[in-house]
Amino acid sequence: MADYAKTAAGVLAGVGGEENVQSVVHCATRLRFVLKDEAKADAAKIKAVPGVITTAQAGGQYQVVVGNDVPEVYAELGKISKLGGSGAASPAEDGPKGNLFNRFITMIAAIFTPLLWALAGTGLLKAFLAAAATFGWIDTVSSTYVVLYALSDAFINFLPLALAITAARYFKAAEFTSLAIAGALVYPTITQLVGAPDLTFFGIPFTMVTYVSSVIPIIIIVWLQSHAEKFLYAKLPGAIRRFVTPMIVVLIAVPLVFVVIGPISAILSGWIGTGIGWVFATVPWLGGALMGGLWQVFVIFGLHWGLVPLFTLEYQTSGQIMLLAPVFAAVLAQAAAVAGVWVRTRNRNLKSLAAPATLSGFLAGITEPAIYGVNLPLKRPFAFGIAGGVVGGALIAAGGVFATSFVVPSGLALPALFGNGSMIMLVIGLAAAIIIPFLLVVLVGFKDPAEDAVIAAEGTDLAVNSPLDGTVVPLSETPDAVFAGGGLGEGVAIVPRSGAVYAPFDATVAAAFPTGHAVGLRHADGAELLIHIGIDTVKLGGKHFDLKVTTGQVVKAGDLLVEFDLAAIAAAGYDLTTPIVVTNSDLYPEVGGAASGPIAHGEPLFFARAVESAIAAK
Template sequence: MDYEGLAKEILTDVGGKENINTAWHCATRLRFKLKDEAKAQTEKIENLDGVVTVVQSAGQYQVVIGNSVANVFEPLSKLAGLGNGGESATTTDEPVEKDSLINRFIGFISSVFTPFLGAMAGTGVLKGLLTLLSVTGVLKETSGAYQIWYAAADGFFYFLPVFLAITAARRLKVNEFVAIGLAVALLYPNLVAAMGGKTQLDFFGIPVVSATYSSSVITILLAIWLLSYIQPVFDKFFHESVRNIFTPMFSLALLMPITVLAIGPLGNGVGTVLSGAVEAIYNVAPLIAGAIMGALWEVFVIFGVHWTFVPVITNTIAVSGHDPLQPILTVAVIAQAGALLGVFLKTKNTKLKSLSGSATLSALLGITEPGIYGVTLKLKKPFIFAVIGGAIGGAIAAVGGAQATAMTLVSLLGVPTFIGPGFMSAVIGLGVGFVIPTVLTYFFGVPAEEQTTTDLNETVSVGEQLNAPIQGTILPLSAVKDPVFASEAMGKGLAIVPTNNDLVAPADATVAAVYPSKHAIGLVTDAGAETLLHIGIDTVQLDGQHFEQFVEQGQKVKAGDKLVTFDRAAIAAAGYDTTVMMIVTNTPNYTISETPETEARNAWVLNLKAF
């Protein structure tokens, strides 16, 4: 391959160096910030020998090359005068992406709630179970056991501002302990008593509006956001010898009165408006509201905008003590489980039956992504039937006044939190939402080709076998949220939603490519398969943060050797998809078959038979 010649052609076809603001590369793509993308000759670039395809996304003009991208970028950077001949400082320093306000908001909400969402959901389930035990007479509310368990269930929600302070401080890169200090000050018993007393509290004559900050969301998030502007000012003002003491002291001294005098009333006011708006919508048009949310919830999940509802739900419970959204959203989740069950009952394809069966159980517990991307969205009709079932069931739950008394997972586990007014409408809505997609999918949703038997014991012509590079749930590449990987433009392979943090070699191989961003590894196996292991979607933007690399280019590795360790939770909290892709980039040399299993363990997942 003439990399220099290819670089010259790409440079010419993107409009020349005068049309380039910045350029860099990740594991597989040349990424340009062009002054005018209209000047780029996309069709001509896509037809160049050595170019896989072109993707225009997130304000970037991306030319997909594959594992040899660094070889193309080096001469391109020299020709365009981008820096020192493609050295690492030039090739991988990606400019900060100025994302849209909506995307930044979703990323922020996701990052502050994700770390403790499981714990909060667990305490919500416990609270629902205690309600069930109380209603059935098994436990009295005055009993010691009930009060101890209720403290465990309600304590998390009461001190929610503290947990939000921690995660928001991490996201906004401010002192966590100052943030915690501010949160606990708002919940300090003496202050709570003074603000709730008959005599109005004041700050040097300025009246303090009485408010309750336990379980609140908006106030602490606004306060930590303001801290992210105040702290740098004090850091610059104070000498480093006293900065560690004076910056926290003055930050708290300034921010606490601002919070109780202005931010708190503003946050509580916004919270009251949001809660009132939610209540008003469901009081005025519950049928329409329930149908819309029941139908579209899983669509929101696909596009990642479902996070915007988390603070709304949490705030509504804090203000009014109940939430009408969760029963409806649970119907939408259970509808996906029904569609998956319909596929499981109908298909005779062993691999699809195994995937849909395990995905049904996951969906009932609130995890729908494996089922959506691996089954219902792929087959199309089951997803549509789930939307229909969610709309009808959601409307029934809303009209009947179903509501949740605690924040928890939208799953069957959360049903005990629905006990109270409208409980039977929630049960009926869940039943209808489950049965409709199950029946429709069984009779009309599974294509004829998926109704034929695929024998797991069928003889496979064994060639080179690549083991799973990580443990997790196996998905087809078509389910990946990246058009280049999903279209198999770079080669065939598979995706794995990881359940651990260690990426290992799938076979005995030589490390062909490593990247300072550490999010991808290129291997050439001893049998000649060129393999790309790519961790996450767009994780090159993390610039190596949350990744630790254990190999170097040219190093020999054995199957199972650790290549990279990464922090799944931190990457997800930063708003990135952590799905791992394994791509055979010299696919034309092989007939490739996938394992029939749905879980990636210490076994082969791709079988490569050379032509």
């Protein structure tokens, strides 16, 4: 049974504690932090927390990938801190803002994240209802159908109301004033004016456009509302500002939307929708191939949120979402790739990861466990999954297939595509997306950890040479509780006397931290070693460090990995005690033969011994 409280506590400590967190929300698989200082986050420490798959930094957020259990971890986070809750993230006012693109992605993720499951759930219901109507399983004129349609369509229909709340929380505006503005946009008598001629507001002519399911107008007006409220609260007397402020804001904001923002956003939305329609009408296979191939790459960096508004805009302008159909191919292709790993691998640990990741990907469309836990580390399965997504997405788009509701692409959500376009091309496209990566993984294969596992027996221990010149001290004397307690693995520490780190054995660089303060190495036998120069030196942000290698680079024993300014780091107040630990202690639990006292780089430091279950039956 997973210990969600332990995971939440470990993650919170890893990101620098509650005091370093400006805000946090969660999506389908990730905790998305906006940190005041990202340099205080310790990626290695977070990844070592039970229940954490990996970390990522993108879109102005520090993302901790947890997988399907993220709601439970998020809930526990709210219990042990003042973070969490149902609100959307707020922009970091006293933290780094990042560039405009990063801030846009942060905003989109924060505003749409709380709505995701309601959109997906009601969209899935609408998809099943549409399938039932298509196959004649339900009478579309019956009261039962009317009730079910209302249940499935209401949320997307009144989406501006939901966005008013999340946008108000993000921009720190008055939520119920935002709700009053959104309510006016979808008020029945207002919607009846759509398309009516000769409309004026105090003599100012305007054209009424539909705000049903709209996105852009309410987000823009709530942003303006937040600034207007700050101004009015500062200028109005305290006795009247609490009720006069919302009155003035609503009186100005709603007509402003009708006269200016709405028509302009409608034009822009129309252009975007027309552009999407042109690509999928003129070269549909190309649009499908791009969506099918790039979607999972966007997911890795958390940039797929930038496409969510396009889905809603396309739906608003045309009542269908062509962009969404090829994404089914992308999702199912990665699920098929991890299924291939499940079938082919001889590594028990990898099988235990691949099995639930396969089911999660196929049924729920949650691919992060498959991507981060299996496909991406193995490289080939991820590439094969992209290939399947490209082919499948191109075929689906070529068949003119589209979705009639917003759903999370998955096997269970396929009814959203039924009856929309060529069903033959949909079946062929999905089959290609699944069969291509599965067969490539099974037949072509990948570098199975079981094939390269260390043959751990007497006389076959892995020898680790010293990467530094200095003095060896027990790991328990390291002035960091996580290292000292063996939380990141067993090993020793060295107090360096010179500013150079060398490869302790032939290896592949598994992680070359941009800050230069740490390097992760992977031996061909499977052992993983972390060399962490100093304590908390990540806070230097790379200052005084000169990284000589890159992630994925192959190095030989004695190759220079990092140079650092010993005196400058010490003068900055940092302890230079350098832990050297074997991080995959599940396979290498025993470290012995440790040296002591003065040592030079290249001299024997310790040996690592694998467990008997790691012996490969070659």
